[in-house]
């Protein structure tokens with residue numbers, strides 16, 4: 001039993017609280033005065049405020065965030081695996097107890113997730129996509145599975161399912177980094193997108209897409225996509241469609257933020273692409289938030305200077321788009337749990353997983369306290 005100043009249950013703050021953990025789950029959580037008798041020994045953790053384990057909806061664990069993205073994505077599989085292990089642990093120590101990996105060169109992150117589940121190594125829960133599926137000449141082709149035409153797209157998705165992917169990732173538009181098409185260009189046709197969505201859903205998996213331009217976002221939303229990554233160039237029409245179809249967005253502000261913070265050492269072409277979209281990105285997400293579009297938290301960690309352990313930066317950036325601190329924290333916990341499809345994560349309550357982050361101070365007053373958690377629990381056990 002943990003005695004606390006308070007906790008955030010995924011949506012609201014409960015003050016003068018207690019949490020009872022039993023095995024890997026939370027047996028009871030609430031106000032201390034309502035605590036059931038015989039709730040076990042009292043522990044006073046370092047960090048008197050608890051939040052649910054954070055969920056990064058968009059990471060690339062095989063990447064360290066090196067300045068030269070084009071070079072890093074061409075690394076060997078062996079090196080990629082070592083980095084994935086290191087970055088998974090770095091995420092966990094930073095309070096990120098669930099990581100959705102949206103694309104690696106092969107199955108290494110899927111394998112890592114399995115090894116963690118079997119207790120071979122310590123780590124967060126991992127929901128990995130395997131290879132992202134993209135078009136010939138498209139963004140993400142360096143480590144993606146290139147597929148053209150509905151039949152080949154179906155096959156590409158089936159390959160990820162066979163490899164053990166727990167989410168499917170496609171690329172609906174060009175991008176900022178890499179050598180493929182630029183951000184506003186649409187890639188997959190409605191028919192190709194529909195084939196990908198049908199195959200993913202048929203396998204019981206969520207499907208998410210990389211999309212900067214509005215055209216690509218609309219193609220994906222019309223085809224039944226579950227969420228949109230980046231959502232950089234939103235307009236009113238697209239926001240309406242996303243709301244109508246209940247498509248969540250993961251803005252990944254940390255990626256752009258990290259690029260612009262290090263503009264002096266990066267490729268001028270990339271910086272120019274980035275500057276051109278940064279303000280419109282914020283305005284678009286602000287509009288989406290006002291319209292009631294669901295927003296979840298992901299950083300695209302692994303892109304240049306975008307470190308896995310700096311996840312909480314995304315919450316600060318979300319508050320710059322009209323989300324309150326409470327809403328930003330909900331986006332990174334209960335909102336992300338819904339997007340990832342793990343409803344036992346992201347909440348503090350009876351029957352939820354005992355994935356907990358203990359911090360000093362009130363994260364609603366200052367989300368920055370989440371950058372340095374005092375203790376992290378995953379599956380009911382403290383992280384060493």
Ligand SMILES: [Zn+2]
Pocket residue numbers: 058059060102300
């Ligand atoms: Zn990404």
